[in-house]
Amino acid sequence: MLISAASRRMGRLALLKESLEMRRAALAATFVALFAAPAFALTVSDVDTDGDSLISFAEMAVLYPEMTEAEFAAVDANADSMVDEAELSAALEAELIAAPAQ
Template sequence: MKKVLIATAATLFATASFAAVADMDTDGDGVVSFTEMLAAYPTLTEDGFAAVDTNSDGVVDDSEITAAEEGGLIPTSDG
């Protein structure tokens, strides 16, 4: 039962993050640039974006969004 609950929770987190990326990804490339993320988070700074972009590739993917939400760097996509 615990394994099912953990798997369900992981799926819900991944889905919520994916939805956030999909909502912000205006050019449809599957990742979010600083400019795209700025539209959703108008007070975001370049340093803040760099903190979310943990692999420093210049864009944010769903796993980085999840980590940023869980780490309190950005509000959760569900409120």
């Protein structure tokens, strides 16, 4: 009886430890999903209307009608008159533009 009671106790402890590890993993995954994912869900494809994977001033003005050409130029870091995915992400992160309300 002593062996079986001790075995049961060890089995319960193993289950508790496994349950705790699973909870930690689930919590870590939730934390990563909440904080590692970009907070700025806006992408070039959300704004690009001609399918060239770039945003022109005219395309940006549809989403941001108050944007001036000077503000667009601040977002267009390489000054090629188009905004690519990296420039859009950087502008959102630097708060040069705000993600539009859903």
